Amino acid sequence: MNVAEPGSAELAVLLPGTGSDEHFVRAVFEVPLAAVCVRAVTPRPVPGPMLAQACFDALDEAAADRPVIAGGVSFGAHLAAEWALAHPNRCAGLVLALPGWHGTPGDAPGAVSARASADLVRSLGVEGALAVATDGVPPWLAHELTRSWRGYGDGLADSLSAAAGRPAPTRADLSRLDIPAGIAACTDDPIHPESVAEEWLTALPRATMCTTRLDIVGVDPEALGRAAVLAWLRAGGS
Known part of the structure; x- marks a missing residue:
């Protein structure tokens, strides 16, 4: 090679x-x-x-x-x-x-988390999902999630699913x-x-x-x- x-x-x-x-x-x-x-x-x-x-x-x-x-x-x-x-x-x-x-992602914690987040976004919308996802997390992480998830907009759930399902x-x-x-x-x-x-x-x-x-x-x-x-x-x- x-x-x-x-x-x-x-x-x-x-x-x-x-x-x-x-x-x-x-x-x-x-x-x-x-x-x-x-x-x-x-x-x-x-x-x-x-x-x-x-x-x-x-x-x-x-x-x-x-x-x-x-x-x-x-x-x-x-x-x-x-x-x-x-x-x-x-x-x-x-x-x-x-x-x-x-x-394959399988039950890797990152994949499980991303799948759950995608389901949450599809169920509650971006703002509703953010309210759940940022509850009780450190302020810096809440800030990062809020900015980045809002930036994905309507494509967030599909993006999370794409990552969760892709083999490394x-x-x-x-x-x-x-x-x-x-x-x-x-x-x-x-x-x-x-x-x-x-x-x-x-x-x-x-x-x-x-x-x-x-x-x-x-x-x-x-x-x-x-x-x-x-x-x-x-x-x-x-």
């Missing part, structure tokens, strides 16, 4: 997680990547059943002239790895935060990605278990992992990006 040279990227395309948006993924990654002279591109999600394809289109466009680093948070991390598998000569590395599962790369798939990969996990995140990130770490040939905590990310979103970028550097990214 021909792969891109690890040190050849000056651009990273970062994809948001399930029901999240470009604002959060930018807050996570932009400054940590700038510190290593990599510019972050954070495409706005296209709501609806074509959500994943729109992400792939953004990666294709960015990588038209030179290899790029691909990455994202949660579902965005899955899509980044999926794209890298399809375009190994165009991906110079991976920065992956909070992968939620590998292979299997461990066998991940074993074919012979490029520097940095993984970030939160030790206190029940939706994105650290054990799943460790399975990605074991499967990827050239990966390292760094951890942080959700309570830190709530105050300092860049902590998640710093963990992923530091892991990528330790894996051989440059």
Whole structure:
């Protein structure tokens, strides 16, 4: 398999997680990547059943002239790895935060949560679902959900379902990605278990992992990006 040279990227395309948006993924990654002279591109999600394809289109466009680093948070991390598998000569590395599962979603906590959220939106509408989803959660998370879910509008339920139903790369798939990969996990995140990130770490040939905590990310979103970028550097990214 021909792969891109690890040190050849000056651009990273970062994809948001399930029901999240470009604002959060930018807050996570932009400054940590700038510190290593990599510019972050954070495409706005296209709501609806074509959500994943729109992400792939953004990666294709960015990588038209030179290899790029691909990455994202949660579902965005899955899509980044999926794209890298399809375009190994165009991906110079991976920065992956909070992968939620590998292979079929099954009863992975992230998939179960997204399916339940989609049902809630279809039943109560966006505003009604937000009232339920933000009840009792930390203020920072309530703020993120309110902004991003409203941004999806009428396409929110279909977007949540699209993410919940899409298989992530299997461990066998991940074993074919012979490029520097940095993984970030939160030790206190029940939706994105650290054990799943460790399975990605074991499967990827050239990966390292760094951890942080959700309570830190709530105050300092860049902590998640710093963990992923530091892991990528330790894996051989440059």
